[in-house]
Amino acid sequence: MIKRRRFLFAIAALLPVLAIYAWVRVMPIAEILRLSLHRWDIISKNKPFIGLDNFRELLGDDLFLTALTNTAIIAFGVLAITIPLSLAIAGLIHHRTRSRFAGVWETAIFIPHVVSLVPAAMAWKWIFDAKLGPLNALLANVGIAPRAWLFDPVWSIVCIIVLCSWQALGYAVLIYLVGFKNLPKSLYEAAELDGASGLQRFRFLSVPMLKPITLYVSVVTLVSGFNVYAQAFVLASDSQGAPGRQVRVLVLDMLENAFRNYRVGYAASEAVVLLCIVLILTLIQFSLLRERRRS
Amino acid sequence: MTVARQENSARHENEAMHGSSIVDATGAAPRMPMRGRFRTRLSNLAIDGLLAIFSLAMIMPLVLLVANALKTPAEMLAWPPTVVPDAPTLANFCAVLGDTPLLRWIANSLLFAVLSTIAIVATSSIAGYILGKFRYRTLSVVFVIILATAIVPFEVYMIPLYFQVQKLGLLNSTAGLLVGYLVMSFGIFLIRQNVIHSIPDELLEAARIDGAGELWIFFRIVLPLLRGALGALAVLAFFQAWTAFAWPLIVATSKDAYTIEVGLALFQTGYTVDLGRLSAASALVLIPSVALFVVLRKNFVEGIAATGLKE
Numbered sequence: 001m002i003k004r005r006r007f008l009f010a011i012a013a014l015l016p017v018l019a020i021y022a023w024v025r026v027m028p029i030a031e032i033l034r035l036s037l038h039r040w041d042i043i044s045k046n047k048p049f050i051g052l053d054n055f056r057e058l059l060g061d062d063l064f065l066t067a068l069t070n071t072a073i074i075a076f077g078v079l080a081i082t083i084p085l086s087l088a089i090a091g092l093i094h095h096r097t098r099s100r101f102a103g104v105w106e107t108a109i110f111i112p113h114v115v116s117l118v119p120a121a122m123a124w125k126w127i128f129d130a131k132l133g134p135l136n137a138l139l140a141n142v143g144i145a146p147r148a149w150l151f152d153p154v155w156s157i158v159c160i161i162v163l164c165s166w167q168a169l170g171y172a173v174l175i176y177l178v179g180f181k182n183l184p185k186s187l188y189e190a191a192e193l194d195g196a197s198g199l200q201r202f203r204f205l206s207v208p209m210l211k212p213i214t215l216y217v218s219v220v221t222l223v224s225g226f227n228v229y230a231q232a233f234v235l236a237s238d239s240q241g242a243p244g245r246q247v248r249v250l251v252l253d254m255l256e257n258a259f260r261n262y263r264v265g266y267a268a269s270e271a272v273v274l275l276c277i278v279l280i281l282t283l284i285q286f287s288l289l290r291e292r293r294r295s
Numbered sequence: 296m297t298v299a300r301q302e303n304s305a306r307h308e309n310e311a312m313h314g315s316s317i318v319d320a321t322g323a324a325p326r327m328p329m330r331g332r333f334r335t336r337l338s339n340l341a342i343d344g345l346l347a348i349f350s351l352a353m354i355m356p357l358v359l360l361v362a363n364a365l366k367t368p369a370e371m372l373a374w375p376p377t378v379v380p381d382a383p384t385l386a387n388f389c390a391v392l393g394d395t396p397l398l399r400w401i402a403n404s405l406l407f408a409v410l411s412t413i414a415i416v417a418t419s420s421i422a423g424y425i426l427g428k429f430r431y432r433t434l435s436v437v438f439v440i441i442l443a444t445a446i447v448p449f450e451v452y453m454i455p456l457y458f459q460v461q462k463l464g465l466l467n468s469t470a471g472l473l474v475g476y477l478v479m480s481f482g483i484f485l486i487r488q489n490v491i492h493s494i495p496d497e498l499l500e501a502a503r504i505d506g507a508g509e510l511w512i513f514f515r516i517v518l519p520l521l522r523g524a525l526g527a528l529a530v531l532a533f534f535q536a537w538t539a540f541a542w543p544l545i546v547a548t549s550k551d552a553y554t555i556e557v558g559l560a561l562f563q564t565g566y567t568v569d570l571g572r573l574s575a576a577s578a579l580v581l582i583p584s585v586a587l588f589v590v591l592r593k594n595f596v597e598g599i600a601a602t603g604l605k606e
Binding site: 124 | 338339342343345346347349350351353354356357359360363371372374375376418421422425426429431434437440441444446447448449450451452453454455456458459474475477478480509510513534537538540541544545555556559560563570573574576577578580581584585588589592595596599600602
């Protein structure tokens, strides 16, 4: 009787939450999979099932392929900067845990991760600005010719990578710091007794032992890199908002197909590609972790 | 791993640290020659210097942005850029507040973020508690579904969600914005882990034997014990909604409905605006959120750190 009452309570309490969850999560995810297999344009009445045709079209779509390449370059670029830098910074901060400044450094490095994206991007837009920006002024002092950083197809991507790394770094440092704190103390004392220098302890103890954390941070960084949008939106659009100037990224291309070209089914297939990328990254992470645990 | 456990390990570490310093004082530690100790101190100084420079470089863009907001157009072009303006002026702030409904956008964002925080804390605490303490087979199926959908990024399913909101006629409203931010899978995990690790079954059983109802137990025993975790979750949820971009951009398309992020982003592309006003508008958003972060730093760091330790 009492058991039955408890079960009923659990169901009654959980049901509203589950209903909301199903409505705002499960349903749209199912819907995106369904849409991707249909020719679903807002303006046309019939929306036939077309199998994988959308995906076939994506393979020959230059705009999509540019977007995919740009996004991948940004994601891996951010990864290449963030991981080594955050590992080194976290190692240094951890080394100085006892100093009263450790908290200050931690906060300062973390602030770019929490501040609103658009104002932060605005600061960088000014830094990179061709005429007013301090970057060109600085380079002029060393005798390097000024450049229109945000209007150059290659440099604008580099600028986005810098902005994204600046934001991602704080998170990575924080996660690494938690990792450092959980490393076994005794091992370090033993290494110290054996005469290992700080650098050696970092290189041969910390780095290998933090591998699971590196794996986790890498996947998180890559996934958020593949979802980059706001940064590209703010940095790489000129004052008239000309769309041709924007660095094309995956989410931008998707939204443009859905809301400017009214091709929702086609946009859905792009979303599914994004989903597949995320799934593959997550699977790689889990399988590597499992392998490690087994060995 | 839970926040509670982290705190535990931090405490252990503290003990270990104190322990080692005692050892140092009694001289049982490996004796270091004077020169070695001097070199350690020197290297520590160098590391502090390096970290100071790096930290400064990290916040420099934001500092300069705020400085720019207070400068006259002439001073903004000066090289090297001044950190403290020579002749600070509020002209940029006045101009931007007159040009744009900035305060309205900030109010929209605030309302959206507060409501989203309330919704996420409520749904996460209920679902986390039930999934953590009530072990039925049906519920583990539910948990697997939540786990599986948790890895799908918002950007993937926001287009169908947009049409759901449109069908309800909620575009350009706070309610419409809220639809995307009612639940947070990570929040459910976080509360579930905390429930499992920090609320003993015996406590709940004892309350039940004393005749307490399930609702009373949830509000009077469970929620107070989860205060720390709920605080961390609330801060995360608030900042998540406050900084949301893609979703408000497609849902709120009329000028009055913009959130501050969308308003700012479109304000800077819409027409040619001068740097001073842009900086002033940005500073107006930055200063309160940095201040809020510094105040709530502990909660925030706890929550973020917990994201990295899903087991």
